Amino acid sequence: MAYHTDYKTDEEKLSEEIRLKNLSNVYIIYGNDTYLKEYYCDKLVSLSYSGDPFFNFQKFGYDAVIQDVYDAVNQFPMMSDSKCVLLDDYDVFSCSQEDFERLCRLVGEVEDGCVFIIKFDYIDFDRKKNSRVTKLSKAVEKANGKIYNITHRTKQQLTKMLIKSAKNRGVELFETEAAYLTERVGDDLSVLKNELEKLCLYRKTGKITKEDIENVCITDMNASVFDYVGCIVEGNVSKALKLLDKMFFMKTDEYSVFYQICSVYHDMYRALAAKRAGKQKKDIASDFSYPSNTVFRIDRANRYINRFDFSKIEKSYDCLIKTDKILKSYGANAREILEQTTVELAAILLGD
Template sequence: MIDIVTFQENIKKNIISNCYVFCGNDEQTIKDSIISLVSKFVDKEFIDLNYMQFDGNSLENFEPVINACQTLPFMSDKKVVLVYRASFIEDDKGDNGKISGDKDFNKISEYIGEVPSHCILILYDVFKGKRDKPGKRINKLSKNACVVKADKLRGQQLENKIKSLFDVRNKQIGRIELKAFCSLMDENNLSVIENEVEKLCCFTNEQEITKEDIKELFLKSNDDDIFDLVNPISNKRLNESLEVLNELIYRGEKINYILSMIERQFNLLFKVKIGIEARKSKTDIMKEINTRSDYAYDMFVSQSKKFTLKQLHRAIELCIKAEQKMKSSSVDEKTELELLIINAIAG
């Protein structure tokens, strides 16, 4: 059994198993790890043919999975077969009419030792409790599969891993600065963290890393987040707008809060646009939008130029209507926010 750090290192070294069993509390880390495997071996053009997924909770027998594994990949050396939420590898799962019982599990265990070389079979199970541990069934699978325990890196373990990423780049980082950097790494995706380490190393170049460098590079304000969302809207980039929205939601921002911040941003842009067209001074406009920051003012001016007054007025109306609809009916709030973005871009 290996941890997620060792798994990522093995992938880089091209140490690959024919079968992986992921287990742990952190499903997002498991998904990110699977994505790294799929992206390494499956060409995007043929992903529908060479990447198959099965819901472990609905499998009545393992035959469809075996058939998928036995089928040769199309225009590729490898194919990936995933069984997600494979609760049948837990020791205590009850009889729900799906895969259950030692007899069924023994068949699965035997096949795992026979997975053909052209296939990578992946099963994963998300533990229900923080104290859950791999049981007898998972330990049995470990004889023929690479079992990966996927939990979030925390505390000293996370610090040690990130420190090693700086070390391999011959970049020194102080203990206090390291703790500050780690505290900002919310996503437990080692690939993302490594990219952020690389970014900080490039940003500081040959200079010593300071807390100010970390704050300037990574500590974003709410205004910055909403600017990142409104900016692709203003440039008519729908996919990017929706990606930023999903990122904000994934980080835990509430739909109502995001909507109120978008409405606030459009109101400020509307005031700036009116001020500029009325030839008001920079000082007067900054007073009207209640900011003393030259950076914020320049940001608002730059963004306001991408809209007409009519477009900004319509965007504000769309925000108000979306807010009223969310409060007065049981609509899907995320869908309403997505429609708001689509309509704002179309306008």
């Protein structure tokens, strides 16, 4: 896998490529910051093709037929000199060996005039000691492609961004209050931007205070989502829906809520697998590179896994993958979809 060793982060490198319009033919975009992945992927797409997007931009999802992707990549641009193909969240771990091998070959056959982007959201690409991750990464590197791990920004970067954004809205936000905002809300950029918007509308002019943040902003969504999943595990659908409604009422981005729910299910799957293998919390934290400030997630996951077996976890993943596909479709009502998903996830645990 491509690991970058100089002082620049992967986000900074990708941002510079985009600014200079110095694009590669192949990209893998993955990481834990959903908002930034989507932001930079949109930037790449917009720079990668010209002319009519109907002909020169094709997007494929997790259930893509690799032959269709192959055909799209090898098709000449229509009335233009450039085109883009996006493969979004394709499950490289469960696809057939034939399809996987063909994908590896395809990244080495992308011609000038086409940019092929492979982006991972729900699919956890950042896995240790996985042969498919290694092989696909080597194929991309051999083709002089780029692999970027887009992670949450540091507290210092977030603080600087929040202060600048508030100033652009005519409101003062000082470093102490900006740091407190990140502590209270978390480091998910989409959530932070939403909460800052609410603060600026609330304050209108002058200085944002700690009291303003406490009165207006939600607490870290991770805590709310863990409580929500806990209600599902307990079979308390009514309370789970109320917690979901509360997150919507606080103007939390529906997609951020969904991806946090998926993250909790990742934690539970890992905890269940570790339990079967006789592993401890420290082993999970080490094997899956949990930062020290997120190890508490494993403790919470361990509280829930007694209601699960691998069959129920698999059915839950199928439900979440289906939800992800629907959410990405045009005109989807995210709130209604997540409410339906809540009921389906609870029903899985109630089944035999």
